[in-house]
Amino acid sequence: MPAIKSLEELKRVRExxxxxxxxxxxxxxxxxxxxxxxxxxxxxxxxxxxxxxxxIETNAVSGVTVTQTGCIGKCxxxxxxxxxxxxxxxxxxxxxxxxxxxxxxxxxxxxGMPVKDYVxxx
Amino acid sequence: xxxxxxxxMDIAENSxxxxxxxxxxxxxxxxxxxxxxxxxxxxxxGMDAETAKRVLxxxxxxxxxxxxxxxxxxxxxxxxxxxxxxxxxxxxxxGAKIEARFRHSHIDRMPLGDIASTYLALLVSHxxxxxxxxxxxxxxxxxxxxxxxxxxxxxxxxxxxxxxEPEILKFVRGLIEEGIQATAMQTTGY
Numbered sequence: 579m580p581a582i583k584s585l586e587e588l589k590r591v592r593e594x595x596x597x598x599x600x601x602x603x604x605x606x607x608x609x610x611x612x613x614x615x616x617x618x619x620x621x622x623x624x625x626x627x628x629x630x631x632x633x634i635e636t637n638a639v640s641g642v643t644v645t646q647t648g649c650i651g652k653c654x655x656x657x658x659x660x661x662x663x664x665x666x667x668x669x670x671x672x673x674x675x676x677x678x679x680x681x682x683x684x685x686x687x688x689x690g691m692p693v694k695d696y697v698x699x700x
Numbered sequence: 701x702x703x704x705x706x707x708x709m710d711i712a713e714n715s716x717x718x719x720x721x722x723x724x725x726x727x728x729x730x731x732x733x734x735x736x737x738x739x740x741x742x743x744x745x746g747m748d749a750e751t752a753k754r755v756l757x758x759x760x761x762x763x764x765x766x767x768x769x770x771x772x773x774x775x776x777x778x779x780x781x782x783x784x785x786x787x788x789x790x791x792x793x794x795g796a797k798i799e800a801r802f803r804h805s806h807i808d809r810m811p812l813g814d815i816a817s818t819y820l821a822l823l824v825s826h827x828x829x830x831x832x833x834x835x836x837x838x839x840x841x842x843x844x845x846x847x848x849x850x851x852x853x854x855x856x857x858x859x860x861x862x863x864x865e866p867e868i869l870k871f872v873r874g875l876i877e878e879g880i881q882a883t884a885m886q887t888t889g890y
Contacts, residue, residue, distance in 0.1 A: 585853065585857065587857075587871070588854065588857050588871060589857065591867050591868060591870075591871045592857065592858060592861055592868065594867050595861060595865040595866070595867040595868050596861065598865075598866075599865060609758055612710070612825070614710075614713055614821075614825070615710075616710050616712070616770050616771045616774070619701070619706050619709055619710045620701055620706070620710075622820065624706060624709060624814075624817055624821055627821045627824075627825070628817050628820075631820070631821075631824065631864075631869060631873070634864060634866050634869060634875070635866050635869050635870050637866075638866045638867075639866060640865055640866065643862065643864060644824050644825060644864050645825050645826075646715065646821075646825035646826070647715075648717065655849075658841070691861070
């Protein structure tokens with residue numbers, strides 16, 4: 579099996595993405611960080627990340643960086659997700675299952691309003 | 701952990717923490733020899749013999765956020781429960797290779813799980829790393845099928861376009877999911 583199913587297709591997809599990205603001005607840099615230590619993964623962090631990626635894909639959200647961090651010492655609150663928008667302070671969420679992740683993406687990442695019920699006091 | 705794929709994601713984070721630039725994850729489901737082998741090879745800073753021995757102990761960790769390090773011991777236990785085992789080959793400054801073997805048909809063997817999601821999550825969250833993902837299956841007659849994903853071509857083509865742009869994400873996810881599904885067919889039987 580070839581490494582890339584079709585390089586031509588990838589070129590086309592990239593062009594498309596570039597066009598759309600130009601059209602939508604992103605309000606500052608948005609970072610979504612999923613904690614992926616052993617504790618996070620055991621608590622379901624991969625499904626949480628999958629949900630974040632699914633949201634980006636289905637709602638065509640441009641300009642979001644998705645990354646991960648290790649264990650931050652709050653294992654009982656896993657899966658943990660952090661959202662950083664532009665220069666605003668980092669917001670840390672606890673017990674973020676796939677459903678809550680979708681809610682955070684919609685309310686916080688897209689509309690700038692943190693989902694208060696799941697914010698951890700750190 | 702409920703899936704081998706989750707263990708792999710966890711162990712791969714060790715390679716990332718060891719500042720590896722190249723990480724290869726290889727899974728082989730071999731029905732002919734009744735073996736499931738999963739390995740992670742990296743070129744991170746590796747471990748000296750003493751440390752390599754100690755990482756198998758759950759009460760050893762270099763982290764400061766908590767006092768236990770469960771990743772490798774958990775995988776070792778899971779493998780040993782299935783007439784398999786875990787090996788760790790490493791040298792200080794020379795990377796590491798960790799391999800877990802399970803008897804494929806063992807009743808206690810946890811499912812391989814959603815390996816496509818594991819690969820995608822790693823690829824997205826560590827774009828600075830050169831990833832190679834391999835998934836190979838051998839059916840009981842010895843026919844081999846192979847999915848190999850090396851992200852070099854993808855990254856060359858993308859340039860500074862982030863992988864998390866929706867269109868790109870869709871493309872890459874489709875690529876990995878389809879490739880793995882097609883390869884898995886001969887071991888799952890549909």
